[in-house]
Amino acid sequence: MGKELRHAVAFTALTMLLFGGAYHGVLWVIGRVAFPAQAEGSVIRRADGTVVGSALVAQRFVERGYVHSRPSAVEYDAASTGPSNNGSANPEQIALERKRLQAVMAEDDVKAAQVPSELITASGSGIDPDLPLAGVDVQVSRIAAARHVPAARIRSLIAAHADAPTWGFLGCARVNVLELNLALNEAFGPPPTSH
Amino acid sequence: MSTQYLAVTFTIVLAVATSVPLGRYIYDVFSGQHTWLDPIFRPIERLVLRASGVDAAVAQDWKRYSASLLLSNVVMWLIGFAILELQGHLPLNPDHIGGMEPTQAFNTISSFVTNTNLQHYAGETSLSYFSQMFVITFLQFVTAATGVAACVAVIRGLAGDRLTALGNFYVDATRAAVRLFLPLALVVGVFLLWQGAPMTFKSALHATTVEGAPQTIARGVVAAEVAIKQLGTNGGGYFNANSAHPFENPTPLTNLVETWAILVIPMAMVWALGDFTRRRTLAVVVFTVMLAIYVPMVAIAVGQEAHGSPAIAAMGVSQTAGSMEGKEVRFGSGLSALWAVSTTVTSNGSVNAAQDSLTPLTGLMAMIGMWLNNIFGGVGVGFLNMMIVIIVTVFIAGMMIGRTPEFLGKKVEGREMKLASLALLWHPLAILIGTAVACAVWTSTAHPDAALGWLHNHGPHGFSEMLYEFSSSAANNGSGFEGLGNNTPFWNISTGLVMLLSRYIPIVAPLALAGSLAAKPAAPETAGSLRADTPTFGFTLWAVIIILGLLMFLPVAVLGPLAEYLALH
Structure with missing residues (x-):
């Protein structure tokens, strides 16, 4: 032994x-x-060296001139990630979805059929960095109005930032929200704050 | 949407195709043949064995093999528990994380020593980098290797003729860890790094967002852990969100590699069986039976998730990507459904979406994966579970046609059937009794929501949360319906005990069974033998798996996911 x-x-x-x-x-x-x-966490810095965030991690956008990220069950807390864990029949979940839908419809002046479900559901990580193209499209006129920029110019910037599925079939077509918003700022300057 | 089906099919085909050469490699490693990786990894293997003082030439019978396995696991348990308690005083702790609450540490260390990786903690806030490395990742290698070692020993017993010894536990475990898991984990780890998984000892990142708010971004030695958590059917994530977290699984390519890594070794073990027993057709029959259960489950899950949520459809919102609550845009619902089934049939337990938010029938598929627990199964142990069902099928088929039950030319008798029944019955007992006790506690507590606060969802889905937790513990899976508030003494201790018993009973019983079969002479197969490597036997095995494995769970399936499905539609 x-x-x-x-x-x-x-x-x-x-x-x-x-x-x-x-x-x-x-x-x-x-x-x-x-x-x-990559090893450091795909950090994005400003010209002065301060950290804006990580290219892989969503952050909260509320201003009208920015593309808004997917809803997050953890308030975009990248030190405590996770999903809502709500079942699809959970009444609280359905109420949340309805509330988010109404907010998108009011803010972007669109019909329910134009809103993709990604904008009214919370992601698995709480920090999903991406949106599907349809999820960005519904936000374009609001952003154009807030920035006083023609919608067509914003659309072409989005097209330049869209990622197709890998090899044409792996995963979904998507846009990285943080990188797109930084590109918007670079092209048109920061938006006039609405708050 | 059709591209999602293509992506799912491609992933499965890739795993199946690569499992064949990997199975051959596994056979070569464990039968002492030369392999092309020997120049790098043989010296490491020799170093570990020599420094542990193990004489590689000493072969152990099933009792001594089991004793070495259990004793080494006890030592790992004790050291790991001590580290979790003391991590606040240990190095590599830049975010100043303190020691774990004792029942949580009991659960965590039991979970990782048993290769379960059930997590009642959130990695980013509860573990130091030291604990992630020297407890979590270390155990993810060594416990996976323990499972493979036990499996190889059992296969040797089955294939042998009047054998008294099954091999040496330390030699087998070292070979599995050093020559199977280490090379694969290094390759997968580098791939993940390239795609964006962090690998740093620096503390969390402090950012000021575009809109000027502070954001703390946890990071760490992520790539190393994710690689082995996938390959070793461990599943315990670096972060709370597991492989839904963009640092653990940044791109569709990493998702492909991580899904592949869940499946490939459990699949390869079946081919290795064919090589060890010199019966390739047997391996083909067993593999086909497994596929014939796995593929329909994937098809149901992918289809269900593609339908989306009925409540959202009623709002008139488009669900082109399917049900997206708890899922990530870069994967879509199809690849998350594939993952949900793959991770549960194999006892991996990692997730790339919230299991709790899966639509009801996909949640049922995940539970079925754990109830069966032998469709490819955990590395090594999945095949042990399958072997038990094969023995039972041989027995049933033998009774049906009035021949002596035999497997690989060995007579299956009373002792073998008793051991097989013990392993077979423990699993549903642990799940059903555990769930019943939890329900009894819940219903006998006044104002359980306020007093216990376990359930995040109510009605059938709340029942499913408790059922899933015990299924996951008993299957050594580790995924969860994570809405369950499970970091309480009740859940920490009950699931901790279930994990320990459900790991070692299904390892030691097959070892005893193999020891008993190994000692018997292998009779040459004749026209009168009951052959296991035929389509007829395959069909019988398929039916026995479904009937025996699922009938006991039909009542709870009706109370949980099926009731929820019917209420939704």
């Missing part, structure tokens, strides 16, 4: 060093050398 216990303890200690330590070390070095931007 003593010998068995020695084997068990030594095996645990060694594999712990190997998989807890060395394995991480190898990947960390590869990250630093080959993929430094």
Whole structure:
């Protein structure tokens, strides 16, 4: 039994060093050398070096001149991610969906049929960085009006930022909301604040 | 929408096609053949064995093999528990996270030692980088290797003729960890890094958003953990959102690789069985039976999610991507449905969408995956579960046609049937009794919402939340209907115990069974033998899996997901 216990303890200690330590070390070095931007979390900085966010992480947009992100069950808290966990028959969920739909219809002056479900449902992570094209389209006239820019120019900027499904069939066509909003600011300057 | 079906089909075909050569590689590694990765990984294997003081030449019978397996797991449990309690005083803790509450730590360490990866904590707020590395990721390698080792030992027993020993546990576990999981995890890890999964020791990122609000973005050594959590049917995510989190699963390409990584090793184990027993047709029969259950489940799930939510349809909102509550735009509903089924049949338990928000019948498919727990199954242990059902099928078929039940030329007798029944019956008992106790506690508590606050949804869906939690624990799966408020002493202790028993009973019983079969002489198969490698046997096996595996769960399925489905439509 003593010998068995020695084997068990030594095996645990060694594999712990190997998989807890060395394995991480190898990947960390590869990250630093080959993929430094990704390894740090795809950070986006301003010209002065301050951090705007991560290209992979949604943030809240409420101003009329910006594309608004998908609803988040965690208020876009990227230190405490997660979904709503609401079932589709949950009355609270249905009430939430209805409330979000009315807000989109009022703010963007569109009919329910134009609103894709992504805009009235919360994502799995709470920080889904993307919207489907239809989800951006319904917001265009509001953004154009707020920024005093022709809608066509905004549409062409969106087209330039749209990602097609990988290889034409993997995943969904989408637009990264943060990157699009930064591109809007770069092209037309920051929007006049409405609040 | 049609592209979603194409993406789902492509993913499955990719996993099936690559599992064949991987199965051959697994056989080569465990039968001592030369492989092309030997120059790099053989020296590491030798180093681990030598430094552990293990004599690779010593073969163990089933009792000593099981004893080594259990003892090493006890040691890992104790050390892991200590680290979780003391993480506040340990290094690599830039976000200053304190020790875990004891019942939560009991649950967490039981969950990770048993390869379950049920998480009653949120990674970004409850674990230091040190714990993520030296408890979570370490155990994700070694417990997966433990499952593969047990499986290989059992297959040796089945294939052997008058064998007294099944192999050496430490040799098998080291080979699985170092020569199977490590190379694959390195490749997948680099791929994830390239696509955007972070790998940093720096603290959380503090940003000022475009609109000027503060945002804290947790990060860490993500790529390393996600790679092995997928490959080792572990499933425990770095972050609370698991693989729905854009840092864990940034692109459709990472989603493809992560889904592939869930499936490929469990699939490859079936081919390895064919090589070990020198019966490729048997492997083809078993693989086909598994596919004939898995593919229809995927089809139902993808179809259900594509329909979307009836409530949203009633509002006149378009659901071109399907049901999107709890799902990510970059994947859409189809790839999330594929993941939900794949992760539950294989006992992985990672998610790329909220299981709790799946439409009712997709939620049922996820539960069926865990109730069966042998359709590809967890790395190694999935095949052990399947072997139990094969033995039972042999017995039933033998009774039906009046021949001596035998498998691979070995007579199946009373002792084997008792062991198989023990493993087979434990699983539904743990789930149904656990759920019944939880329901009894809930209904006997005055004002349970205020007093207990477990259930996030009510009615049938609330019942499903409790049923799912015990199903996940007993299947060593680890996913959850996460609306369940499960970080309470009741859930931490009850599911912790279920995970431990449901890990070791289904490993030790098959080892005992294999030990008993191994000692018997293998009779040459004759025209009068009951052959397992035929389509007839395959069909019988398929029927036994469905009838035996699901009939016991029909009442709870009706009370939970089926009632919810009927109420919605």
